[in-house]
Amino acid sequence: MSDHCPTLPLMEAPLASPPGDPGGSTEFDAIYREHARAIFYFALRLLGDATRAEDATHDVFLKAFRSRGQFRGDSSIRTWLYRIALNHCRNLRTAWHQRTMVNNMAEDFWDDSSPHAETPLRALENSELGLRIERTLLALPEEYRTLLLLVADAKLSYEEIGELTGQTSDAVRGKLHRARKAFGLHFRKTETQ
Amino acid sequence: MKPLRSKLEQELSKEAECEQETGLQQQQKAREFGSVEELLKQDAENTALPESIALRLRDSLSQEPPLSKTRHWIRRFLKW
Numbered sequence: 325m326s327d328h329c330p331t332l333p334l335m336e337a338p339l340a341s342p343p344g345d346p347g348g349s350t351e352f353d354a355i356y357r358e359h360a361r362a363i364f365y366f367a368l369r370l371l372g373d374a375t376r377a378e379d380a381t382h383d384v385f386l387k388a389f390r391s392r393g394q395f396r397g398d399s400s401i402r403t404w405l406y407r408i409a410l411n412h413c414r415n416l417r418t419a420w421h422q423r424t425m426v427n428n429m430a431e432d433f434w435d436d437s438s439p440h441a442e443t444p445l446r447a448l449e450n451s452e453l454g455l456r457i458e459r460t461l462l463a464l465p466e467e468y469r470t471l472l473l474l475v476a477d478a479k480l481s482y483e484e485i486g487e488l489t490g491q492t493s494d495a496v497r498g499k500l501h502r503a504r505k506a507f508g509l510h511f512r513k514t515e516t517q
Numbered sequence: 518m519k520p521l522r523s524k525l526e527q528e529l530s531k532e533a534e535c536e537q538e539t540g541l542q543q544q545q546k547a548r549e550f551g552s553v554e555e556l557l558k559q560d561a562e563n564t565a566l567p568e569s570i571a572l573r574l575r576d577s578l579s580q581e582p583p584l585s586k587t588r589h590w591i592r593r594f595l596k597w
Contacts (some may be wrong), residue, residue: 359522
């Protein structure tokens with residue numbers, strides 16, 4: 325697959341903005357090119373719907389553009405975009421009241437100490453992989469899904485993930501351990517579906 | 518002297534070889550992932566960014582007012 329990302333001529337003339345502020349059109353183009361794919365993937369797997377993920381990605385960057393003056397550089401731009409995306413997707417899910425599936429299942433269910441829990445995950449590298457991942461993620465509690473998607477982005481540290489999800493990095497580590505187990509168990513079940 | 522194989526035998530043999538090769542290729546496509554992160558990274562790499570998002574965003578942003586210089590200056594001064 326190509327890494328091609330379309331150029332985004334956002335504004336006819338650059339905005340007057342101080343250096344380092346993601347305000348100018350060239351800077352915002354660069355931000356889009358660097359982060360749009362990660363944000364789209366995050367929305368896609370969090371929402372489980374390609375059309376909604378496209379809408380969400382558009383809205384996230386529009387919100388980012390509108391609030392660019394508030395970006396102070398306390399966190400990385402990627403973390404800032406993830407924060408907007410996470411809040412946006414949460415709001416959408418709350419509004420939709422759908423995809424309840426097994427999200428209310430007790431956490432103990434996912435703590436199964438199955439002997440297969442630590443074995444490698446086997447999958448075909450084709451579209452089946454995406455479908456199985458989508459099914460698996462949607463069957464997990466939302467918090468697990470969010471943490472797994474954030475940690476899969478190697479550019480985010482545990483501290484940044486903790487900051488994004490409102491918890492300590494130790495709490496993130498603990499929950500990720502359970503989330504990985506839960507994912508592994510459910511992913512293997514999808515092989516036979 | 519080795520007897521000549523019939524055309525049918527030769528074709529059957531070729532078919533069997535082909536089937537074996539196809540089977541091997543399918544096996545090679547199956548991959549083991551050491552961790553969930555590795556699996557998700559692969560999935561992310563396989564996921565293309567739709568170009569329609571950039572086009573829509575360009576349209577939306579062309580209607581956005583530019584950031585006010587005054588507001589920007591006040592914000593920086595007051596450290597909002």
